[in-house]
Amino acid sequence: MKKVCLWLAIISAIVLFVTMGIVGVKILDNNYDFMVELYIAIPFYIILFGSIAGYKLIGIRCPHCGKIDDTLLGKSKFCPHCGKEL
Numbered sequence: 001m002k003k004v005c006l007w008l009a010i011i012s013a014i015v016l017f018v019t020m021g022i023v024g025v026k027i028l029d030n031n032y033d034f035m036v037e038l039y040i041a042i043p044f045y046i047i048l049f050g051s052i053a054g055y056k057l058i059g060i061r062c063p064h065c066g067k068i069d070d071t072l073l074g075k076s077k078f079c080p081h082c083g084k085e086l
């Protein structure tokens, strides 16, 4: 699940990069007709931030006991609940 979030973030970042590039080229070309690109970019922005948030949430969840560690936020290598390595 963590890898899925990472891939979603990477893919949406690439799509956003490409659409922003297209918009940039259109602006340089004095063509301000880029509403379609903006409508494509908005859901990918949501996916990007959603997957980053999901990635962080999964990152602080212990894979052994499933408890969420919200005090250490991934700073510790060991779970404070079961003591196993994260």
Ligand SMILES: [Zn+2]
Pocket: 062, 063, 064, 065, 066, 067, 079, 080, 081, 082, 083, 084
């Ligand atoms: Zn644990």
